[in-house]
Amino acid sequence: MNAFGLIPTGFILLCTTTVSCLWCNHLPLQQRKVIQNSLQLLDKMGNKFPQQCLKEKIFFSFPEQVLKPRQKESVKVAIEEIFQHIFYIFSRNLTLAAWDGAALEQFQNGLYQQIEQLEACVIKKQTHSFWRKEVNRLKLKKYFQKIDYFLREKQHNLCSWEISRAEMRKCLQMIDNVIWKL
Numbered sequence: 001m002n003a004f005g006l007i008p009t010g011f012i013l014l015c016t017t018t019v020s021c022l023w024c025n026h027l028p029l030q031q032r033k034v035i036q037n038s039l040q041l042l043d044k045m046g047n048k049f050p051q052q053c054l055k056e057k058i059f060f061s062f063p064e065q066v067l068k069p070r071q072k073e074s075v076k077v078a079i080e081e082i083f084q085h086i087f088y089i090f091s092r093n094l095t096l097a098a099w100d101g102a103a104l105e106q107f108q109n110g111l112y113q114q115i116e117q118l119e120a121c122v123i124k125k126q127t128h129s130f131w132r133k134e135v136n137r138l139k140l141k142k143y144f145q146k147i148d149y150f151l152r153e154k155q156h157n158l159c160s161w162e163i164s165r166a167e168m169r170k171c172l173q174m175i176d177n178v179i180w181k182l
Helices: 003-025 027-045 051-056 072-089 101-121 130-153 158-181
Strands: none
Touching (some): 027 101, 027 158, 051 158, 072 101, 072 130, 130 158
């Protein structure tokens, strides 16, 4: 390839990088819209919380400190991790959930798109805060494992799914509050 062929290629790469950076700068606004949509879809997926499930309600204790680091990049990494866990939970054994299938599919698609977009924007460099990020990941993993274990223990019955849906609603609301502050 001659030098004249490199100039257009370089220009395209420069434009793509610039557009990508501009798009990533607007990610929090876009995330808030997706989270609001996800919350609406969670509501649409099922009816009101069943009264018979109140006796089975459990407190999972979301590790809120993972959303309070000093660096925005750490918050983005934590949010991406949360979305991945929520996507995983809502992609398994949903037969007894009795939810609106179209709303569930839209919810899953929205989560997947958010994960893809965050992965494209989040810089995953190993920095001095690497250890802290790993500690946060472990805290999130433990939290979501509790939910997954609860679902398996209850054999993915209706109440376990409704309790999990309510818990995911709380997670998304916390993320929305954090993004609003960013």
